[in-house]
Amino acid sequence: MNxxxxxxxxxxxxxxxxxEEKRIEKTLISVRNQNCKIPYEIIVVDGQSSDNTxxxxxxxxxxxxxxxxxxVSQLNYATPKTxxxxxxxxxxxxxxxxxxxxxxxxxxxxDESLYACSARFKYYDGIALNVSLGSKNFTLTNYFFQNIFVHTWYFFKTLYGYPELSGSxxxxxxxxxxxxxGFKKPPNSLGIDxxxxxxxxxxxxxxxxxxxxTLNFLSVLTSGRHLTVERSIKRISQYTNQKEIYSNLATKIYDQ
Structure with missing residues (x-):
């Protein structure tokens, strides 16, 4: 660490x-335990937590x-301090x-032409499921198919020229x-990424x-706690029904 x-x-x-008192320590330890000589800083910006975060x-x-x-507010507040x-x-x-x-x-x-990127992500905190195929035993999680879908989604979006950053x-x-x-706040705060x-x-x-x-050969581990069918449908519905709002937010550029 440097x-x-x-x-x-x-x-x-x-x-x-x-x-985030139950999760933030693991995340911070993963950031601090980097094998690199380049100097970096770690900033936490809290949204007035009521626990021990x-x-x-x-x-x-x-x-x-x-x-x-x-x-959105927290990230835009912290960035000028870095x-x-x-x-x-x-x-x-x-x-x-x-x-x-x-x-x-x-x-x-x-690559000076690279403006932004995201690593692909895997959901890591699912329930372990033991699966047997003949004499072979495998341990999967209940996020197994979701992880396959996510990887496939980002792969084909990149392949067909529609890359998208991951919020994680x-x-x-x-x-x-x-x-x-900076970041803009979309309706109901869904779709920031x-x-x-x-x-x-x-x-x-x-x-x-x-x-x-999207970096298909580099990955991060993220929690699947917010992964629900209802949330996914709501997000897709927002994109479909409020395209103009999203487009207007995205094309609001500030030359600084």
Whole structure:
């Protein structure tokens, strides 16, 4: 780990929280235990939790309390307080591998046309299911088919030229984040990642350069606790019925 603040951080990791005392420590440990020599900083921005989230977070990271609740407000509040040219927005229930930051840093260093990316994700906290096929025994989770669907979804979206960032982990260049005006709040706060992806894609089209991508060979582990059929249907319905609102949010660009 290299969090030497005498050097400007190359990467700023920003984690929004709200009543995450059961999960935030694992996430912070995964971020602190990085096998990289590049300087990076860890910022937790809390949405006025009523549990011990802040107390736990302060043991591992700089911790701010946002004056406004909500993921969009918290992330936009914290970002100006960071210094890294690359920003990783990481959900409080998402774990990264020890080589994650180093891989990301090298990827952006080698490819200046890369504006933003996300690693594919796997749901990790499902119920274990033992399956036997002949003499072979396998342990699966109840998220097995959901994980296959997610990987297939992002693979084909990328293949057909419609890349989309994942809300669990988004890495973006600071200047690109500023140009699109940060995160926007969509109706009912669903689809934050979708609007942010579309904002950058609109900027790319406007500038006629740049790209975003899903990293199919790098993954993170994230909680499936919010994964419900009702939520998925609601999100799809919003995209279908409120396309104009989403489009207007995404195309609101600020040149800074």
């Amino acid at each position: 969090t030497n603040y005498n050097n400007q951080p190359a990467i700023s990791v920003i984690i929004p929280t709200y009543n 802040v107390e736990i977070s302060e043991q591992y990271a700089k911790t701010y309390i946002s004056p406004m609740k909500g993921k 210094e890294g040219n690359l920003i990783l927005f990481l959900d409080a229930d998402t774990l990264i591998s020890p080589d994650f930051l180093n891989y990301i840093y090298e990827l952006f260093k080698k 982990n988004i890495v973006v260049r600071r200047d690109i984040f500023q140009k699109v005006g 979708k609007v942010f992806s579309d904002s950058i894609l609109f900027l790319i089209k406007k500038m006629n350069k740049g790209k975003i991508k």
